[in-house]
Amino acid sequence: MLNMTVFFYVICVGVPLVCFLYWNYFRPTSLWNGFFFLISSGMLYLSFILLLDKVNENIALVFLIPAILVILFLSVLGLSSSIVGLFWNEKVLLKREGRSFSNLVPLIVALGLLGVQILILFVTFYSGNIFITTLLGFLTVTLSYLIFLFIMYGTTAILYNYFPITKKVDYIIILGAGLIDGERVTPLLASRIDRGIALYVRQKRKYGHEPTIILSGGKGSDEKISEAQAMKDYLDSLPVIVKTVYLEEQSTNTQENIKFSEKLAGVRDGISDFKDKQVVIATNNYHLLRAGKIAARLGVQARGVGSKTKLYYLPAAFIREYVGYLVMTKRKHLLFIGFFFVIFLLQLIIYFIAN
Numbered sequence: 538m539l540n541m542t543v544f545f546y547v548i549c550v551g552v553p554l555v556c557f558l559y560w561n562y563f564r565p566t567s568l569w570n571g572f573f574f575l576i577s578s579g580m581l582y583l584s585f586i587l588l589l590d591k592v593n594e595n596i597a598l599v600f601l602i603p604a605i606l607v608i609l610f611l612s613v614l615g616l617s618s619s620i621v622g623l624f625w626n627e628k629v630l631l632k633r634e635g636r637s638f639s640n641l642v643p644l645i646v647a648l649g650l651l652g653v654q655i656l657i658l659f660v661t662f663y664s665g666n667i668f669i670t671t672l673l674g675f676l677t678v679t680l681s682y683l684i685f686l687f688i689m690y691g692t693t694a695i696l697y698n699y700f701p702i703t704k705k706v707d708y709i710i711i712l713g714a715g716l717i718d719g720e721r722v723t724p725l726l727a728s729r730i731d732r733g734i735a736l737y738v739r740q741k742r743k744y745g746h747e748p749t750i751i752l753s754g755g756k757g758s759d760e761k762i763s764e765a766q767a768m769k770d771y772l773d774s775l776p777v778i779v780k781t782v783y784l785e786e787q788s789t790n791t792q793e794n795i796k797f798s799e800k801l802a803g804v805r806d807g808i809s810d811f812k813d814k815q816v817v818i819a820t821n822n823y824h825l826l827r828a829g830k831i832a833a834r835l836g837v838q839a840r841g842v843g844s845k846t847k848l849y850y851l852p853a854a855f856i857r858e859y860v861g862y863l864v865m866t867k868r869k870h871l872l873f874i875g876f877f878f879v880i881f882l883l884q885l886i887i888y889f890i891a892n
């Protein structure tokens with residue numbers, strides 16, 4: 538009995554926990570980070586309840602029942618409540634931000650999920666049609682896969698946002714965004730700068746160290762000055778004196794932000810790359826994980842600090858980032874979806890051969 542208990546804690550608790558600690562430290566932008574966090578958290582919670590059960594069954598039930606109710610709610614009403622929440626979010630978003638295609642994301646997703654639910658009801662009445670049943674099976678598995686990825690992406694994003702910066706930082710790269718009237722930073726962009734400067738101030742107070750700040754953002758076709766220059770103008774208005782500031786004024790997207798910032802640091806500081814440097818990316822919280830994944834693809838193992846985003850704007854922004862992640866890693870996900878398709882196609886072929 539003792540051996541089985543030790544085996545349970547080592548395999549079911551110890552292994553996921555060790556994997557999480559490894560991924561969180563060495564590969565923080567990998568979705569395995571979120572996966573192992575959820576598994577290890579669940580197993581630790583289960584272990585806690587099992588230990589309580591040996592002391593007092595009633596106390597153990599007090600902790601077990603809420604977990605069961607949450608799981609049941611998510612299983613039965615999770616999809617429906619998500620649809621209602623997205624419709625409500627769309628109403629608030631349009632009221633506060635106005636109409637644009639990017640602001641229609643919650644509505645599009647809600648209609649897609651609603652369509653799946655209607656399809657399920659339709660198949661319930663026409664379950665005798667093998668083509669419709671097989672199609673529904675394929676769509677359900679694909680949707681489940683995408684929802685699973687979304688949960689892993691969201692969990693990893695939260696972990697990446699809240700990982701503490703405990704070392705001396707060499708470079709803080711603040712990512713640019715669109716400007717007001719082509720020359721002034723938006724509140725969204727100002728929040729990124731404020732977040733980066735807050736880290737700079739902490740580094741100076743804690744370590745007596747002043748990281749180099751790189752303001753990264755080129756000049757768009759509708760902008761009078763570069764985003765980097767607009768950020769510098771805003772930075773100059775703050776009651777903080779930054780020792781070293783570089784302006785990277787050529788980039789047009791996140792990948793170029795990282796790539797060109799590394800190149801600029803190489804020219805100004807004589808380094809070959811960021812490989813042995815402590816680099817931190819400052820951007821909005823919803824954008825931070827994808828920026829970190831892009832940096833990792835470029836060989837830059839960066840940490841990040843994310844500025845807060847208005848709550849009503851967060852769902853639409855985060856869904857867009859998730860879609861951006863799917864596009865960035867589309868080959869891998871298309872292989873999985875293609876595998877699902879082949880399985881259901883074989884099932885259909887076997888059915889016709891058998892009949």
